Amino acid sequence: MNKSNLLQNLNNLKLLPSSWAVKNFSDVVADNSGGNKKLAKSNFLDEGDIAIVDQGKDLIAGYYSDPDFMVKAKPPYVVFGDHTRAFKYIDFPFIMGADGTKILQPKKSNCNSKFLYYFFLSINVPNAGYSRHFKYLKTLKIPLPPLETQKKITRILDEADKLQQLDKQLIENYDALTQSLFLDMFGDPATNSMGWRLSTIEKILETKSQNGHYAPRQDYIRDGIQMIHMSDAFYQIVKPGNLKRVKADERLILKYEIKSKDLILSRRSLNYEGAAQPCLVPEYDEPLIYESSLIRLRPDLDIINTTFLFYFLNNQRARQRYVLKHVTRSTISGINNKGLNAIELLVPPINLQNQFAERIQAITAQKKQLQQSLVKSEELFNSLLQKAFKGELIK
Incomplete structure (x- = not known):
């Protein structure tokens, strides 16, 4: 019988070297979350004396300067996001972000904190949505080799982790370089520091902005036309190939087709800042259409370059100055065609916009190579991680 559960394969525990022990979670891990003051997100600062760690994906969520809020236990810690399932290794004093932040530490000196962190990375915490997930951790069986073996495993995984973190940092550097x-080329868009001509979205389009197609459930078929949905437009560029397909005749394709020089924007979002986010579309060898939660912009390429338009609409200063005032605030924030068309934007000379797009293309090519390197370094790390907790990494 294959003894496994949602989190770990229990059969692997039977194959561990004889020098390893297997302990219940409660015997190894202390939950030191209680008794600490928690800071509401509305009080997070961009600068301060003490870092704030919450359950979000970023290592540091903000800063604050009141030492009364510092976690009482001494570092290091493993921080777990009770809602997000994120694990972080924290080796410095910090302040807890409110709600969902769990502080975990070994109960005894026979468990290395970093080893415990890597063990948590090796498991599969089920996704229960925005529910509590700590209950799953409490069912774990934790494999514990001798302390010296834990330290050796940790050193190997540290080196592998450095490789993937370096790739991630270099990719972030390229993202910063584009901004x-x-x-450098166009100045601060909020103040128009270089004095470029101002226009509106409506005046720089080849055709009117167009809401997408609504397809009822029965129109989704295996051999239809690929349709871009909101979830496909979250990451700034659509990745065709595995999109859902719908029935679409020539009339629908003509009306809703999306081309590589077009831009799509989200019509609505659960948060205010998420509405009117732009997304690029790559060259593709079959027709693509888009759904009704998105709006298509087809720029007049004699006036505006699509890449320039994307980076303008994605620039935080430009969004604050020109875009977000046209977004409605409600439970689901959104923008309609009237508001979208009224958005002002800078219109530098088209030859300068085109130069910018060429440089972005070169940066993107280099970034793609790094992304391929990241895939390999992540595969290496995950392979070593799995071997480590099967007892196969250190003989």
Whole structure:
């Protein structure tokens, strides 16, 4: 019988070297979350004396300067996001972000904190939505080799982790470079520091902005036309190939087709800042259409370059100055065609916009190579991680 559960394969525990022990979670891990003051997100600062760690994906969520809020236990810690399932290794004093932040530490000196962190990364915490997930951790069986073996495993995984973190950092550097390039070539969009001509979205389009197609459930079929949905447009560029397909005749395709020089924007979002977010579409060898939660912009390429338009609409200063005032605030924030068309934007000379797009293309090519490197470094790390907790990494 295959003894496994949602989190770990229990059969692997039987194959561990004889020098390893297997302990219940409650015997190894202390939950030191209680008794600490928690800071509401509305009080997070961009600068301060003490870092704030919450359950979000970023290592540090903000800063604050009141030492009364510092976690009482001494570092290091493993921080677990009770809602997000995120694990973080924290080796410095910090302040807890409110709600969902769990502080975990070994109960005894026979367990290394970093080893415990890597063990948590090796398990599969089920996704229960925005529910509590700590209950799953409490069912774990924790494999514990001798302390010296834990330290050896930790050193190997540290080196593998450095490789993937370096790739991630280099990719982030390229992302920052694109924003710096925009500012260098066009100045601060909020103040129009270089004095470019102002226009509106409506006046720089080849055709009117167009809401997408609504397809009823029965129109989704295996051999239809690929349709871009909101979930496909979250990451700034659509990745065709595995999109849902719908029935669409020539009339629908003609009306809703999306091309590589077009831009799509989200019509609505659960948060205010998420509405009117732009997304690029790559060259593709079959027709693509888009659904009704999205709006298509087809720029007049004699006036505006699609890449420039994307980076303008994605620039935080430009969004604050020109875009977000046209977004409605409600439970689901949104923008309609009237508001979208009224958005003002800078219109530098088209040759300068085209130069910007060429440089972005070169940066994107280099970034793609790094992303391929990241895939390999992540595969290596995950392979070593799995071997480590099967007792196969250190003989």
